[in-house]
Amino acid sequence: MDVLSLEVPLGPILGEGTSGTVQPLAQDTFGRFVVKRIKKSEDKQVVTEEVRLLKLASAECPYVLRFAFAFETPTELLVITEACDLPLWDALVHAKEWQDQSLASTGLIERRCWSAGLCSAVCHCHSLRILHRDINPWNVLLVKESGIWSPRLGDFGLAVELQGEELQGTEATSDGVAALDDSAVGSLYSAPELGKRYGFPADVFSLGMTLVALWASASMDEGKPAVPVCLFHIDMSSRFGLRSILSRRTL
Structure with a gap:
Protein backbone atom coordinates (compact mmCIF):
# COMPACT_ATOMS: atom_id res chain seq x y z
CA MET A 1 0.00 0.00 0.00
CA ASP A 2 1.30 3.45 -0.94
CA VAL A 3 1.67 6.07 1.78
CA LEU A 4 1.70 9.84 1.20
CA SER A 5 4.13 12.09 3.00
CA LEU A 6 1.18 12.93 5.27
CA GLU A 7 1.23 9.26 6.31
CA VAL A 8 -2.26 8.66 4.96
CA PRO A 9 -2.69 5.16 3.44
CA LEU A 10 -4.14 4.82 -0.06
CA GLY A 11 -6.52 2.18 -1.35
CA PRO A 12 -6.43 0.30 -4.67
CA ILE A 13 -6.31 2.20 -7.97
CA LEU A 14 -9.81 3.25 -9.07
CA GLY A 15 -8.82 4.65 -12.45
CA GLU A 16 -5.74 5.14 -14.56
CA GLY A 17 -5.07 7.48 -17.47
CA THR A 18 -2.15 8.80 -19.44
CA SER A 19 -1.41 11.51 -16.87
CA GLY A 20 -1.70 9.47 -13.68
CA THR A 21 -3.95 7.46 -11.36
CA VAL A 22 -6.84 7.95 -8.93
CA GLN A 23 -6.85 6.20 -5.55
CA PRO A 24 -9.09 6.49 -2.47
CA LEU A 25 -7.82 7.67 0.87
CA ALA A 26 -8.16 4.73 3.23
CA GLN A 27 -8.71 7.14 6.15
CA ASP A 28 -12.33 8.37 6.16
CA THR A 29 -12.51 10.11 9.53
CA PHE A 30 -13.29 13.43 7.87
CA GLY A 31 -15.27 12.06 4.91
CA ARG A 32 -14.54 10.18 1.70
CA PHE A 33 -11.73 11.52 -0.48
CA VAL A 34 -9.68 10.42 -3.46
CA VAL A 35 -6.19 11.35 -4.60
CA LYS A 36 -5.44 12.13 -8.23
CA ARG A 37 -1.73 11.46 -8.71
CA ILE A 38 -0.39 13.39 -11.71
CA LYS A 39 3.05 12.72 -13.12
CA LYS A 40 5.47 15.64 -13.07
CA SER A 41 6.21 14.91 -16.74
CA GLU A 42 2.83 16.43 -17.67
CA ASP A 43 2.58 20.13 -18.60
CA LYS A 44 2.84 21.62 -15.12
CA GLN A 45 1.30 24.95 -16.08
CA VAL A 46 -1.81 23.28 -17.53
CA VAL A 47 -2.18 20.99 -14.50
CA THR A 48 -1.71 23.90 -12.09
CA GLU A 49 -4.39 25.86 -13.94
CA GLU A 50 -6.79 22.90 -13.71
CA VAL A 51 -6.28 22.74 -9.94
CA ARG A 52 -6.67 26.51 -9.55
CA LEU A 53 -9.96 26.61 -11.47
CA LEU A 54 -11.39 23.58 -9.65
CA LYS A 55 -10.50 25.17 -6.31
CA LEU A 56 -12.11 28.45 -7.38
CA ALA A 57 -15.28 26.85 -8.76
CA SER A 58 -15.89 24.42 -5.90
CA ALA A 59 -15.53 26.96 -3.09
CA GLU A 60 -19.15 28.14 -3.03
CA CYS A 61 -21.13 25.66 -5.15
CA PRO A 62 -22.28 22.26 -3.83
CA TYR A 63 -22.68 20.91 -7.37
CA VAL A 64 -19.03 21.25 -8.37
CA LEU A 65 -16.61 18.49 -7.35
CA ARG A 66 -15.25 19.55 -3.98
CA PHE A 67 -11.56 20.38 -3.87
CA ALA A 68 -9.75 19.63 -0.59
CA PHE A 69 -6.08 20.44 -1.12
CA ALA A 70 -3.09 19.70 -3.34
CA PHE A 71 0.65 19.32 -2.83
CA GLU A 72 3.75 18.12 -4.64
CA THR A 73 6.29 15.36 -4.17
CA PRO A 74 9.55 15.15 -6.12
CA THR A 75 7.80 13.13 -8.84
CA GLU A 76 4.06 13.87 -8.60
CA LEU A 77 1.39 16.48 -8.06
CA LEU A 78 -1.30 15.11 -5.75
CA VAL A 79 -4.80 16.57 -5.85
CA ILE A 80 -7.28 15.53 -3.14
CA THR A 81 -11.01 15.87 -3.85
CA GLU A 82 -14.20 14.41 -2.47
CA ALA A 83 -14.92 10.84 -3.54
CA CYS A 84 -17.87 10.26 -5.86
CA ASP A 85 -19.65 6.99 -6.54
CA LEU A 86 -20.01 6.84 -10.33
CA PRO A 87 -20.29 8.93 -13.50
CA LEU A 88 -23.73 10.03 -14.66
CA TRP A 89 -23.20 7.96 -17.82
CA ASP A 90 -23.02 4.74 -15.81
CA ALA A 91 -26.18 5.72 -13.96
CA LEU A 92 -28.01 6.20 -17.27
CA VAL A 93 -26.81 3.06 -18.99
CA HIS A 94 -26.13 0.59 -16.17
CA ALA A 95 -28.47 1.73 -13.38
CA LYS A 96 -30.42 -1.55 -13.37
CA GLU A 97 -27.16 -3.42 -12.76
CA TRP A 98 -26.02 -1.14 -9.93
CA GLN A 99 -25.99 -2.76 -6.52
CA ASP A 100 -27.68 0.25 -4.90
CA GLN A 101 -31.39 -0.07 -5.73
CA SER A 102 -32.01 3.59 -4.88
CA LEU A 103 -30.07 4.46 -8.04
CA ALA A 104 -31.86 1.87 -10.16
CA SER A 105 -35.22 3.34 -9.12
CA THR A 106 -34.30 6.99 -9.73
CA GLY A 107 -37.43 8.90 -10.75
CA LEU A 108 -38.38 12.20 -12.31
CA ILE A 109 -38.06 14.17 -9.07
CA GLU A 110 -34.43 13.11 -8.68
CA ARG A 111 -33.68 13.90 -12.31
CA ARG A 112 -35.21 17.35 -11.93
CA CYS A 113 -32.93 17.92 -8.94
CA TRP A 114 -29.91 16.71 -10.91
CA SER A 115 -30.83 18.99 -13.81
CA ALA A 116 -31.23 21.99 -11.51
CA GLY A 117 -27.94 21.18 -9.79
CA LEU A 118 -26.03 20.98 -13.06
CA CYS A 119 -27.55 24.23 -14.29
CA SER A 120 -26.51 25.83 -11.01
CA ALA A 121 -22.96 24.48 -11.37
CA VAL A 122 -22.55 25.83 -14.91
CA CYS A 123 -24.09 29.18 -13.96
CA HIS A 124 -21.71 29.42 -11.00
CA CYS A 125 -18.68 28.64 -13.17
CA HIS A 126 -19.71 31.25 -15.72
CA SER A 127 -20.22 33.84 -12.98
CA LEU A 128 -16.53 33.30 -12.19
CA ARG A 129 -15.75 33.49 -15.94
CA ILE A 130 -14.74 29.83 -15.99
CA LEU A 131 -15.50 28.08 -19.28
CA HIS A 132 -15.53 24.30 -18.67
CA ARG A 133 -15.34 23.16 -22.35
CA ASP A 134 -15.94 19.47 -21.60
CA ILE A 135 -19.40 18.99 -20.09
CA ASN A 136 -20.77 15.52 -20.81
CA PRO A 137 -22.27 12.55 -18.90
CA TRP A 138 -18.81 11.16 -18.15
CA ASN A 139 -17.65 14.36 -16.46
CA VAL A 140 -20.77 14.67 -14.32
CA LEU A 141 -20.33 12.54 -11.21
CA LEU A 142 -22.89 11.28 -8.72
CA VAL A 143 -22.37 11.05 -4.99
CA LYS A 144 -24.74 9.66 -2.37
CA LEU A 180 -8.61 20.87 -27.29
CA ASP A 181 -8.14 17.35 -28.66
CA ASP A 182 -10.25 15.62 -31.31
CA SER A 183 -12.40 13.84 -28.72
CA ALA A 184 -13.41 17.17 -27.17
CA VAL A 185 -14.06 18.99 -30.44
CA GLY A 186 -15.81 16.09 -32.19
CA SER A 187 -18.01 14.86 -29.34
CA LEU A 188 -21.77 14.80 -29.78
CA TYR A 189 -21.93 16.80 -26.55
CA SER A 190 -19.66 19.57 -27.84
CA ALA A 191 -20.98 22.76 -29.42
CA PRO A 192 -20.47 23.00 -33.21
CA GLU A 193 -18.40 26.17 -32.77
CA LEU A 194 -15.97 24.66 -30.23
CA GLY A 195 -12.44 25.04 -31.56
CA LYS A 196 -13.41 27.94 -33.83
CA ARG A 197 -14.75 31.14 -32.23
CA TYR A 198 -16.61 30.22 -29.05
CA GLY A 199 -17.50 31.37 -25.56
CA PHE A 200 -19.90 30.61 -22.72
CA PRO A 201 -22.73 29.46 -25.05
CA ALA A 202 -20.58 26.44 -25.92
CA ASP A 203 -20.94 25.20 -22.33
CA VAL A 204 -24.70 25.81 -22.46
CA PHE A 205 -24.96 23.61 -25.56
CA SER A 206 -22.97 20.83 -23.85
CA LEU A 207 -25.11 21.13 -20.73
CA GLY A 208 -28.24 20.89 -22.87
CA MET A 209 -27.02 17.76 -24.63
CA THR A 210 -26.14 16.19 -21.28
CA LEU A 211 -29.66 16.93 -20.01
CA VAL A 212 -31.08 15.47 -23.24
CA ALA A 213 -29.30 12.21 -22.42
CA LEU A 214 -30.57 12.35 -18.84
CA TRP A 215 -34.18 12.94 -19.82
CA ALA A 216 -34.17 10.62 -22.83
CA SER A 217 -33.16 7.85 -20.46
CA ALA A 218 -35.94 8.88 -18.04
CA SER A 219 -38.53 8.78 -20.82
CA MET A 220 -37.51 5.30 -21.86
CA ASP A 221 -37.52 4.03 -18.29
CA GLU A 222 -41.19 5.06 -18.16
CA GLY A 223 -41.94 3.52 -21.55
CA LYS A 224 -42.53 6.91 -23.18
CA PRO A 225 -41.02 8.19 -26.45
CA ALA A 226 -37.88 10.26 -26.12
CA VAL A 227 -38.15 13.94 -26.89
CA PRO A 228 -37.92 14.92 -30.61
CA VAL A 229 -34.61 16.78 -30.21
CA CYS A 230 -33.00 13.44 -29.36
CA LEU A 231 -34.01 12.05 -32.75
CA PHE A 232 -32.47 15.05 -34.49
CA HIS A 233 -29.13 14.53 -32.81
CA ILE A 234 -29.28 10.78 -33.39
CA ASP A 235 -29.44 11.53 -37.12
CA MET A 236 -26.47 13.88 -36.77
CA SER A 237 -24.08 11.35 -35.22
CA SER A 238 -23.95 7.68 -34.32
CA ARG A 239 -20.44 7.73 -32.88
CA PHE A 240 -21.26 8.53 -29.28
CA GLY A 241 -23.35 7.27 -26.45
CA LEU A 242 -26.71 8.95 -26.98
CA ARG A 243 -27.59 6.42 -29.68
CA SER A 244 -26.88 3.51 -27.36
CA ILE A 245 -29.20 5.02 -24.73
CA LEU A 246 -32.05 5.57 -27.17
CA SER A 247 -31.68 2.21 -28.87
CA ARG A 248 -32.65 0.38 -25.69
CA ARG A 249 -36.31 0.97 -26.56
CA THR A 250 -38.23 1.24 -29.80
CA LEU A 251 -39.17 4.87 -30.32
Missing part, protein backbone atom coordinates in the same frame (compact mmCIF):
# COMPACT_ATOMS: atom_id res chain seq x y z
CA GLU A 145 -25.18 11.87 0.68
CA SER A 146 -27.60 10.96 3.49
CA GLY A 147 -29.40 8.57 1.15
CA ILE A 148 -29.82 11.15 -1.64
CA TRP A 149 -27.97 11.12 -4.96
CA SER A 150 -26.48 14.46 -5.94
CA PRO A 151 -24.55 15.55 -9.08
CA ARG A 152 -21.08 17.08 -9.26
CA LEU A 153 -19.52 18.79 -12.25
CA GLY A 154 -15.96 17.49 -12.45
CA ASP A 155 -12.87 17.19 -14.65
CA PHE A 156 -11.66 20.75 -15.16
CA GLY A 157 -8.76 19.59 -17.31
CA LEU A 158 -9.94 21.65 -20.31
CA ALA A 159 -11.38 24.54 -18.30
CA VAL A 160 -10.19 28.09 -18.90
CA GLU A 161 -10.74 31.44 -17.24
CA LEU A 162 -12.18 33.55 -20.05
CA GLN A 163 -10.69 37.03 -20.11
CA GLY A 164 -12.73 38.38 -23.02
CA GLU A 165 -15.96 37.17 -24.58
CA GLU A 166 -14.53 34.48 -26.87
CA LEU A 167 -11.68 32.07 -27.52
CA GLN A 168 -10.49 30.92 -30.91
CA GLY A 169 -8.81 27.72 -32.12
CA THR A 170 -7.79 24.47 -30.45
CA GLU A 171 -4.13 25.02 -29.55
CA ALA A 172 -2.70 25.37 -26.06
CA THR A 173 -1.56 28.85 -25.01
CA SER A 174 1.24 30.15 -22.83
CA ASP A 175 -1.08 31.01 -19.94
CA GLY A 176 -2.04 27.44 -19.07
CA VAL A 177 -4.99 26.93 -21.43
CA ALA A 178 -5.03 23.25 -22.42
CA ALA A 179 -5.28 22.25 -26.07
